[in-house]
Amino acid sequence: MFHKLIYLLFKLKLIQPSANSINYWMDCEDTNKLEYALAHGNYKTRKLAAEALEQIAKPCSIPALLKCINDKVQNVSIACLNALERISPNDELIKTVVNKRFKWVNDIxxxxxKFEANKDVKHTIYRWRRTSKESFDRVKEQLKKPIR
Known part of the structure; x- marks a missing residue:
């Protein structure tokens, strides 16, 4: 009864479900509630819901996980990819999506x-004498002289 009330308040956007509620939904294998939490929760809720769907491993939750692999929060998209990989490891489409996404995540x-390693490095740029600069200065000096 308590978890039904939490789900109702979550649908009304008054609260976010806790980890205990998501674990209860996972134990009951209630994929509809977990998919709703994956689509409409905050980033912690979405991550927990993706991990719960990974534990349940039902193929009916693949479309909801495919929608969330491009999530703004990197941990949520990684959790969705892990869930997809566990649910259907032999599907070629999911293999290619997971591989491309993991390459993208590794690049980021x-x-x-690399940015963090070079953050404190100060670059010293030496200005070498250039002939164009010298000739420009020479022309400037000649223009200052009066014409005869």
Whole structure:
């Protein structure tokens, strides 16, 4: 009864379900509530719902997981990819989607690590004497002189 009330308040957008509620829905294998939490929850709720759907591993939840692999929060999309990989490991379409997404995630992590490593490095740029600069200064000096 208590978890039904939590789900009702969640649908009315008054509260977010706790980890205990999501674990209860996972134990009851209530995929409809978990899919709703995956679509409409905050980032913590979405991540917990994706992990719960991974534990249940029912193929009926594949469309909801496919919708959430492009989530703004990286941890949610990774959890959805892990769930997809566990639910149908032999499906070629899901294999290609998971591989491309993990490559994208690895690229983002490498860029972030490279940025963090070079954040404190100060670059010193030496200005070498250029002939064009010298000739420009020489012409400027000649123009300052009066014409005869």
């Amino acid at each position: 992590r490498e860029k972030r690590a």
